[in-house]
Amino acid sequence: MKRQIPLAIVITLGFLFVIHTFVPHKISQDFYDWFQTWIKAISPFAVFLGVMSLFNVHRTKISRRVPNWQYSVITLIGLFFTAFAGFMWGTQEGTPYMWLFTNVQMPMSATMFSLLAFYIASAAYKAFRARSAEATVLLVAAIIVMLGQVSLGAAITKWIPETSRWILNVPNLAAKRAIMIGVGLGMTATSLKILLGIERTYLG
């Protein structure tokens, strides 16, 4: 039953939504509107589950004193303190929550993302080599696109931004579209397998 009931729900609702997409009848539209209310009710439970899961994972790490368990303490303090600040004083401008966001979360998140620049520079120097004809094409394309992205490229010659645009519009698009068509076909096949009950790995 543990597997059959979820499977029955997925297959029934899956087919109902397929019918809704292709049959624009009032009954089908009403069903869709009714279901939207259900989705709104289900969403808060997902958040609750997420918080519970995060808490349990880090609680276990702390109680078992696994390596670097101290970071889990910081995570839990951050979780509770931020939530407390939000519930207690609200999330508007000038509140402790907004202060935490602007002075802690914003700079920390941006710092993590900006590390990318350092790794790209290091990788470019250490590994980006014209070892073969394909690698040379990639290297030249990368340099043109990088120059095309900044004002210096246009200042050198108008051909740099134009070539950069051509690279993005022609070879890049051809490859992207091929990938997208492949992904689309794969998604359709997987969806069909789920609808027909062949693919069941999501049941755990």
Place this chain on the structure above:
Amino acid sequence: MNKLIQIFQKMQSVDRRYIFIVVALSIIIPLLIPFNSKTYVTEPTESIYRKIDSFANDKSKAVLLSFTHNASTMPELFPMEVAVLRHCFERNIKVFTICWLPDAAPLVDYAINTAKEDYNVQSGIDYCNFGYRPYSLRIPIMLGMGENIAESVETDSQGRKLDNLPIMDNIKNYDDMNLVIDFAGSSSAIQWVMYARAKFGANVAAGITAVMVADNYPYLQTGQLIGMFRGLKGAAEYEKLVDVFASYESPDYPNGRPFSKEIIKETWVPITDDKIPYKYKKARIGMNAQSVAHIMIIVFILLGNIGYFLTRQKKKKIV
């Protein structure tokens, strides 16, 4: 020649921390000491500007800004958001905001507060923040807004019923809120294309980080995206457009001047000019740093390859 090969060989095995220092300096110095550089406006940015500008003083049209990112991508996306909000406030255009991630909610407030400081605009009249809506409700809300925005979103971020807000006069669905700009570090604008554009004909544009540009290009080329802010460069271009047209002041044009390709080509906006507040030229200052960083990376690639070829040649000779 042998000495040169030796130098390059040594450089090949240089500690990566030296590279990090060079990159850090090439980013920090241009940020601390801004210099004037040209900003060339490209078609995808220009299209968004012209579309928004066509709504000027029209109370039956509005723009929706969808925030699908968190603070990590803020350096690239935040200047775009501020520039678009500034344009809307400058040209008396109704603007709505919505966000789909819990940590994007403060970003929306921050963007609105940054832009509204210089304008006499009021929440619920000139702009409206729908606030945070869970990502799982994104598609139902997108589709719902195609029928009736007030029924689909129900309340704004302050809990006020949308039906009671003056900004909702003449704004019912995508026919009126006719431009959606999705700001993200991913391809999430495609969802707006698939649902809001395909089903209801909404105009969709994307504000994305530079690394995601290639992924979104197919939709730009087909016209499914009417325009695109391509990373910090797009933000810098939009800042310039707002400076040159929307916030332009003269006796001939008391409310900004209309867009003109000739004017934008000829106009040079010096960013070292103190007349423009820092928050409105952040992207252009950032582009200076990006320009230097790109050049540094290109130099690194070239040096690495010269070293590689010299070492290979030496090895061949030995064999």
